[in-house]
Amino acid sequence: MLESSGGQLFYGNAQWWLSAIRIKIEGISMREIARKFLSKTVFPVLARSRNLDPTVDSTRRYKYLMNSFAARILASVVSLSVNIVSIPITIKYLEAELFGVWVIITTFLTWVAVSDMGLNNGLTNKMAEAFSKKDNDLGRIYVSTTIFLLTVISGIVGLSFLLVLPHIPWTKILGPEFGSDDVVLGCSVAILLFIFGLPLSTTSRILSAYQEPISANVWLMLKSIVGFVGLIAGIELDVGFSALVICFFGVQQAISLLANIWLFAHHMPGISPRLSAIDLSSLKATMGTSGLFLLIQLSSLAIFQTDSIVISWNLGPASIAPYSVALRLFSYATMLQTILLIPLWSAYAEALEKNDQGWIRATFLRNIKYSVAFTLFISTALILFGEKIIHVWTDGLVATDRYLLVLLGIQSVINATMICAHGLLNSYNKLLIQAITGLLAGAANIVLSIYLVGKYGVAGVVVSTITVYLVFIVIPVSFQTSAVLKKI
16 A cells, blocks of 8 residues: 655655755845835834824734744745645655545544634633733633643543544545555544644644744744654655554644643743633633634634545545645645734734724734735736646646636635634624624535535535635625724
């Protein structure tokens, strides 16, 4: 099933990548790119908005966004580099069919993340509140209570999974040819690693809420790098599927553990979790939003993370590779919004606590203008050159068509707009409409995807996503965002 030439696969693709990165833009550093972008977006907002005084708080937020952008760009470059090298290596090592199973595992892990019941999203707003008040005791209460609940949830979900594990129809989910003990073990280990890692998942949210983006992104980079090293080590050793899962996902969870030890024992001992700080009465403040965040997460998964499973069931795991690689390529078209979502969300929430409405309005409008322009530019380039990029990237192992690229480009531009809007609405806790329309969209997408994939193949799932997103998400979210802006 697995090829034995792991080292040759790595060195062949690494040689291509190393030759590619020799082409560089002289005289332009990542810091300079960040400075130029933010000097055209956030900084003029601070300088020109009539409703905004040049206060220390607004200047600090600008510096925070600058640091967030620069740090996340660097983390994204590292992640991009890892993906460019690792995806073709993994496809060659596992072959297209088993690579489809690898993608399905990633989808399962995204679903597992929802078992946090939306607590991490709720924690973002509450920690921003504690930061704005400079109240470490309040921060400790929120951290302790959230981690306690995540530990309980992790235990319940983990034990429930172990109980139902013998009864899961793996051959129906993965296909009859992938029901071997090693593949099933790999899927099970990956899911259990992430379930029991839920209590370790708060680090980046806390650092972002406390406006320390550099630290948050350093740990993200470490996870990417160490995961890549683990993957290459597994391929070099010619391990089986389950061992490769441990090499990649297991070492990433080890980095999450180290990040928690560093954060609470060294960097922020003032908010480190303690049993005595657990305050279940604080759940009233967090669980209301956490429950709605959970519904939003579920709807997002139903819209964006069911397509691989639908493709696998209807067309077979081998058909996942063209879709997955193209989707990964277009994810970089919305990279800007992904980079700024959490920092802006935290900054909006902190500004809201201090009634700095002018800063919020001006920053949002400038952000959506430049973000959509960026996504449109990148998507157009990928539509024109995506087929060639994918051919070179995967060494000819994966082929796609222009029609699929056009659809993914349209989806990316729509998604970029909505990411900007969601960041604003989340900071204002405007979640109910998002949750209701999101669930309707998720249910409609599953049904429509199953129907359209039979008629149009892989492209059918993208047509479904675009359709339900426009009808159920774009229209109501646009009205709600407009209503919020009119009040500030």
